[in-house]
Amino acid sequence: MTFREQSPSVKHLLNRMLKLGWGEIENLLVKDGEPVIGSQTHIYKSIALDKQGTATPYRPSDELKPHVIQLLNEFRKIRNGTIPTIRIQDGLPIFLRVEEV
Numbered sequence: 001m002t003f004r005e006q007s008p009s010v011k012h013l014l015n016r017m018l019k020l021g022w023g024e025i026e027n028l029l030v031k032d033g034e035p036v037i038g039s040q041t042h043i044y045k046s047i048a049l050d051k052q053g054t055a056t057p058y059r060p061s062d063e064l065k066p067h068v069i070q071l072l073n074e075f076r077k078i079r080n081g082t083i084p085t086i087r088i089q090d091g092l093p094i095f096l097r098v099e100e101v
Contacts (some may be wrong), residue, residue, distance in 0.1 A: 003058040003070055006026040008032045014058060014068065018091035022046040025086040033076040040082075073099070 003011065009029045015023070023045040029036040037043075064072075071086070071093045078098065087095035 001064045001072075003062045003064065005032055006064075006072075009036060010072065011058075013037065014064075017044065017088050017093065018058065020088050021044055021091055022048060025088065028083045028086060029074050030078045030081050030083060031033050033079050035075060044053060061069075065092055067094060073095065 003014065006014070013028075016037065020043060023043065026042045026044070027040045028042045029041065036099070037098075074083075074096055079101075083096060083098055085097040086093050
């Protein structure tokens, strides 16, 4: 599964996560299994004072990391709803908080 194969909304989210580097995305909407950064979505950057560097942007042919594939699978499971928290480290999703139903 490559970056090129993803929808515009997924590409936008992945690029935002890379730009964020470290932090959290709160209240991300999921509509029809696709992420939507809406007006209620908040993006918080965590700043580690002893670290430097930025994540490398995705190239169209890049294979998605397992963390990202798992996140996309969760979007499909949720289908329609809100993800309260996605924790990002080094531009990758490492923690997802969802409501148990």
